[in-house]
Amino acid sequence: MWSEIITAINDHQHFIISAHTNPDCDALGSELGMAFLLQQLGKTVTILNSDPMPPTYAFIDPDRMVQTYSPNAHRKTIADADAIIVVDASGGWTRLGRVGDALAAAHKPSLCIDHHPNSVKYTDVAVVDPTAAATGELIVELAEAIGGEISPKMAVALYTAIVTDTGNFRFSSTDARTHRITAKLLEAGAHPAEIYNRLYEQNSLARVQLEGYTLQHIELTHGGRTAYSVLTLEILERFGVASSDLDSFSGLSQKIKGVDVSVFLVELPRQRVKISLRSNGTVPVNQVAAKFGGGGHVPAAGATADGTIETVLSNVLGEVAKLL
Ligand SMILES: [Mn+2]
Numbered sequence: 423m424w425s426e427i428i429t430a431i432n433d434h435q436h437f438i439i440s441a442h443t444n445p446d447c448d449a450l451g452s453e454l455g456m457a458f459l460l461q462q463l464g465k466t467v468t469i470l471n472s473d474p475m476p477p478t479y480a481f482i483d484p485d486r487m488v489q490t491y492s493p494n495a496h497r498k499t500i501a502d503a504d505a506i507i508v509v510d511a512s513g514g515w516t517r518l519g520r521v522g523d524a525l526a527a528a529h530k531p532s533l534c535i536d537h538h539p540n541s542v543k544y545t546d547v548a549v550v551d552p553t554a555a556a557t558g559e560l561i562v563e564l565a566e567a568i569g570g571e572i573s574p575k576m577a578v579a580l581y582t583a584i585v586t587d588t589g590n591f592r593f594s595s596t597d598a599r600t601h602r603i604t605a606k607l608l609e610a611g612a613h614p615a616e617i618y619n620r621l622y623e624q625n626s627l628a629r630v631q632l633e634g635y636t637l638q639h640i641e642l643t644h645g646g647r648t649a650y651s652v653l654t655l656e657i658l659e660r661f662g663v664a665s666s667d668l669d670s671f672s673g674l675s676q677k678i679k680g681v682d683v684s685v686f687l688v689e690l691p692r693q694r695v696k697i698s699l700r701s702n703g704t705v706p707v708n709q710v711a712a713k714f715g716g717g718g719h720v721p722a723a724g725a726t727a728d729g730t731i732e733t734v735l736s737n738v739l740g741e742v743a744k745l746l
Contacts, residue, residue, distance in 0.1 A: 451583025472519030558583030
C-alpha cells in the first residue's frame, strides 16, 4: 500500500505539507507526525495551512512548524518545493482553501494520505483508507513501512490526532487496529492523562460558561430527532470566545435521548456560517456537509457556508430532514 508513497518520499528533498481548512487535530497531528518523520529522513519540510492553529492544539507543535499561508511570504517556499503532501483531505484542492489554489497552480508532484470516504483523486499518488479511524493511524503505519522510528514528539502529535478523531475512542470507527497503533504511541512516549488535560481541561471560565449558554439554547425539531444550536457573533463577543475555539461544542446535544443528528452553527464575519454536524452513525451527515461545499465522515462533518445564520440554519435543517 505504501510503496508509491515511499518512492516519492525517497525521490524528493523539499516538501510542503498541507491539510483541510479549519484544521482539526487529526489534520494538524498528521501534518506534524509526517513532518517529524520527513525530518528524521533528512528532508526539509514546511507545513502550510489556510487557517491558523487553534491555541488549544499548539502543544503538539513545540517547534512551531505549522504556518498560516500568506501569498507573499510563501511564494518562494512553494516555488522551491519538490513535492506536496496533503493529509486528511481528499475532496480535492479546494478542501485546502487558499493554500490549495496556490499548491494546485504550482503543479508539483503531489501525494495524499487520508481516511475520508468518497475521495476524489487529485494528487499523483494517494493512499486513502476509509477504514482508518484517523489519518494519524495511517502516518504511524507509513512510519513503520518506511523504517522510521516513532519519536516522542511524533507520538504526542499522532496520539492526539487519533484520540480527537475517535472522540476519545468512542466513535464506531474505533477498532482493534486503532488500539494496536495507539499502544505503540504510548510506548513511544505519549501520555494520555497529560494529553487529555491539555485538550479538555485548559478552558477559560468564559468558554465553560459559553458551553452552558449553548446547552441552555438547544432546540429540538424533526420530532426530536434533530437538535440544533446557534451562536451568533454578538454572543461570541459577549462571552469573549473565538469561533475557532468551539470544536467540542458540536456534539453537545448528542447527549439527548432520541437525538440522531446535532446541528451546530457559528456565525462568522461577512455573512458566513460555520456548520458542524454530528450524528449517531445512522445518518450520513457528511452528505449534508457536501451540499455546502464541506465534507467529513458519516458521524461527523462540517462546512462553511455563505448567507445569514437564519438562512443557513433553515437550509441545513431542510437537508437533514431529507435524510431522516
Ligand atoms: Mn481525520
